[in-house]
Amino acid sequence: MANSNSSVSPSFLKCSQCSLSKLCLPVGLDAQDMNALEKIIEASSPYKENETVYQSEDHFERIFAVKSGMFKTVVIDANGNEHIVGFHLPGELFGLDAIYPQKYISSAISLGTSSVCGINYNDLEGLATKLPSLQRQLFSLMSKEVHTSQSMTVEHAADQKLAGFIITLSSRYKQRGYSETRINLMMPRRDIANHLNMAAETVSRLFKRFQKEGLLEIKRTDLNIINMEGLRQLAGCTPSE
Amino acid sequence: MKSLVVTEDLAPLLNKYDVYGPRYTSYPTALQFDESFTEENYCRHAQSSNQLPVPKPLSIYIHIPFCKSLCYYCGCNKIITSKQQMATGYLDYLYQEIEMHGKYYADDRLLQQIHFGGGTPTFLKPQQLREVMEVLAQSFHLGLPDSLEISIEVDPRTVTSNEMTELVKMGFNRISIGVQDFDPDVQKAINRVQSKAQVEDVINSARDNKVDSISIDIIYGLPKQTRASFSNTLDEIIRIKPDRIALYNYAHMPQRIPAQRLIHATDIPGTAEKLEIFTDSIRRLTEAGYIYIGMDHFALPTDSLAIALETGGLQRNFQGYSTHAECDVIGVGVSAISRINDSFSQNVTEISKYKAAILKDDLPIKRGVNLTTDDRIRADLIQQIMCDGIIDYSDFGEGHDIFFHRYFSDELSSLDELADDGLIEINDSGFKVTPKGRIFLRNIAMKFDAYLTQTKLQNTEQPRYSKTL
Numbered sequence: 001m002a003n004s005n006s007s008v009s010p011s012f013l014k015c016s017q018c019s020l021s022k023l024c025l026p027v028g029l030d031a032q033d034m035n036a037l038e039k040i041i042e043a044s045s046p047y048k049e050n051e052t053v054y055q056s057e058d059h060f061e062r063i064f065a066v067k068s069g070m071f072k073t074v075v076i077d078a079n080g081n082e083h084i085v086g087f088h089l090p091g092e093l094f095g096l097d098a099i100y101p102q103k104y105i106s107s108a109i110s111l112g113t114s115s116v117c118g119i120n121y122n123d124l125e126g127l128a129t130k131l132p133s134l135q136r137q138l139f140s141l142m143s144k145e146v147h148t149s150q151s152m153t154v155e156h157a158a159d160q161k162l163a164g165f166i167i168t169l170s171s172r173y174k175q176r177g178y179s180e181t182r183i184n185l186m187m188p189r190r191d192i193a194n195h196l197n198m199a200a201e202t203v204s205r206l207f208k209r210f211q212k213e214g215l216l217e218i219k220r221t222d223l224n225i226i227n228m229e230g231l232r233q234l235a236g237c238t239p240s241e
Numbered sequence: 242m243k244s245l246v247v248t249e250d251l252a253p254l255l256n257k258y259d260v261y262g263p264r265y266t267s268y269p270t271a272l273q274f275d276e277s278f279t280e281e282n283y284c285r286h287a288q289s290s291n292q293l294p295v296p297k298p299l300s301i302y303i304h305i306p307f308c309k310s311l312c313y314y315c316g317c318n319k320i321i322t323s324k325q326q327m328a329t330g331y332l333d334y335l336y337q338e339i340e341m342h343g344k345y346y347a348d349d350r351l352l353q354q355i356h357f358g359g360g361t362p363t364f365l366k367p368q369q370l371r372e373v374m375e376v377l378a379q380s381f382h383l384g385l386p387d388s389l390e391i392s393i394e395v396d397p398r399t400v401t402s403n404e405m406t407e408l409v410k411m412g413f414n415r416i417s418i419g420v421q422d423f424d425p426d427v428q429k430a431i432n433r434v435q436s437k438a439q440v441e442d443v444i445n446s447a448r449d450n451k452v453d454s455i456s457i458d459i460i461y462g463l464p465k466q467t468r469a470s471f472s473n474t475l476d477e478i479i480r481i482k483p484d485r486i487a488l489y490n491y492a493h494m495p496q497r498i499p500a501q502r503l504i505h506a507t508d509i510p511g512t513a514e515k516l517e518i519f520t521d522s523i524r525r526l527t528e529a530g531y532i533y534i535g536m537d538h539f540a541l542p543t544d545s546l547a548i549a550l551e552t553g554g555l556q557r558n559f560q561g562y563s564t565h566a567e568c569d570v571i572g573v574g575v576s577a578i579s580r581i582n583d584s585f586s587q588n589v590t591e592i593s594k595y596k597a598a599i600l601k602d603d604l605p606i607k608r609g610v611n612l613t614t615d616d617r618i619r620a621d622l623i624q625q626i627m628c629d630g631i632i633d634y635s636d637f638g639e640g641h642d643i644f645f646h647r648y649f650s651d652e653l654s655s656l657d658e659l660a661d662d663g664l665i666e667i668n669d670s671g672f673k674v675t676p677k678g679r680i681f682l683r684n685i686a687m688k689f690d691a692y693l694t695q696t697k698l699q700n701t702e703q704p705r706y707s708k709t710l
Binding site for chain 1: 292293296348
């Protein structure tokens with residue numbers, strides 16, 4: 001466990017001053033409730049690339065909210081193969097899958113320089129019983145997680161999976177107030193490939209094809225969506241989705 | 242973009258902008274390379290480059306340091322020898338280095354460009370060049386024949402027309418021929434005597450075998466050169482009509498390049514005459530239909546370089562200008578420079594150290610640099626100045642997550658002089674290099690070089706770079 005116990009200056013911890021408060025746990029909380037929430041949140045100092053937040057089988061204590069950068073959660077299947085279950089953007093929670101078994105199922109690893117807020121789950125549970133809007137937001141975020149993992153279980157053609165992956169990232173970034181057309185793909189291509197269950201070569205081949213078809217442009221890790229509608233169609237989204 | 246048409250006396254501008262400056266085949270330049278850069282750094286950049294969503298194709302530069310005789314003007318890393326077995330001994334190590342690099346790169350990264358430089362790459366016999374190509378094919382995945390560029394610098398004194406035929410059949414599709422000057426007195430003064438017939442034999446056999454592109458190197462400012470003598474050389478070049486011409490400036494720096502001490506300083510044309518030779522050359526070549534690409538390069542309008550200048554696909558790399566999409570460049574052999582991901586690295590220059598490193602199974606890296614975000618921004622900007630010559634502030638800023646005016650506020654305020662001299666045109670949304678300004682690309686790019694403080698660059702200082710013109 002790297003860094004997780006180091007403390008950071010108090011101002012860093014204030015949800016009320018965090019630009020992500022409209023997406024993260026504090027949605028709908030008033031100043032006083034927010035204050036109560038801040039008391040149970042512990043920010044870590046930034047993780048460098050490829051550092052572990054927790055490992056699978058570690059004792060469950062806290063869930064995490066991404067403050068900056070990106071994290072991936074990884075599980076190891078019965079054959080010992082790693083599988084990336086998700087990429088987590090600022091304002092998103094991870095570690096929720098540990099609530100039932102009371103131990104972490106996945107391992108969480110930073111991609112690039114990234115930071116998190118850790119929230120003691122017992123404290124959060126206690127606070128949520130007193131603050132209905134916190135409870136509502138917690139359930140809502142959990143439901144979102146369930147939804148995401150369900151949509152991952154459906155098998156699609158490779159190009160459809162990759163297009164869907166980009167569309168999902170785009171809309172998650174948009175929710176966070178970032179550009180929906182310009183996305184920084186900071187994860188290595190082998191991680192995208194692993195997450196979507198295809199070869200790394202396929203990821204690059206498809207990206208090149210999407211470029212040729214005028215759907216998007218890629219320079220280094222900068223992805224620029226040119227034809228959002230075309231990409232949505234390829235991903236099998238309905239136009240209004 | 243309109244090509245350069247010389248209608249005015251360029252001498253005042255040429256005098257004014259004739260300062261020491263980098264050639265920007267890389268940014269940061271080799272002066273910023275540092276010995277703390279190791280194989281581990283290289284390895285990390287190679288791995289990151291494999292993990293981009295769309296990894297760049299690969300290009301390889303192969304340095305053959307041997308020459309049969311010494312050309313007095315030359316500042317390249319070289320070894321003068323007539324012993325062919327020197328090359329055989331070197332190649333054994335070169336192959337191991339190629340194999341070591343090959344292991345670092347993902348299988349789907351095609352090798353699109355192979356360039357042999359030197360020294361004298363044609364010191365190697367065609368059979369040896371074939372062997373190098375075979376090792377490359379074993380260590381990398383080669384691009385398809387119609388998109389694979391294989392180029393070599395040819396010394397016409399070391400290649401027969403039969404050998405040239407063999408090279409083209411083997412797949413070499415771009416050759417650049419070192420002519421320098423056709424004048425016998427100049428050739429004697431630089432110790433590089435070669436007849437027109439030797440040059441034309443090589444070119445004819447390359448053409449007969451349908452080589453894609455022929456480039457000729459010539460040099461102005463050489464000893465014994467006069468306006469009249471170089472005019473004759475230009476006549477011959479225009480008659481031969483290569484696809485591309487590289488017109489290099491002879492930089493006399495005997496304190497840095499020992500071979501140049503064999504050149505009598507009194508034989509070198511004076512500054513005024515040298516600039517006349519340069520302007521004559523630009524005028525003659527453009528009148529003969531060549532498009533001025535920038536820096537030292539000219540190309541026929543049908544050549545891919547001229548087309549790329551027109552359509553915006555020009556690139557700049559260690560060998561000068563190119564039309565290839567940006568590649569990661571692997572440099573092998575003594576003194577070779579690699580450009581992988583956000584790094585530059587250079588191999589050791591001494592053969593003994595080169596062999597010692599490879600015997601230990603180490604890459605023979607001597608020094609290098611990890612690019613910072615600022616380096617990357619400036620490298621992209623300098624590349625854009627040297628190539629397309631058009632900078633749109635908001636496009637560039639958006640592409641690099643900066644506010645251009647704020648980021649480059651000092652630099653922008655220093656551009657007025659260039660605009661007053663007609664080298665660039667500035668408007669609200671950006672600036673562009675004028676056709677005349679392409680002669681002074683180095684001077685324009687220097688404004689954006691964070692490692693240059695103007696005080697270090699005055700002519701009075703010991704020169705670290707060659708003159709810009």
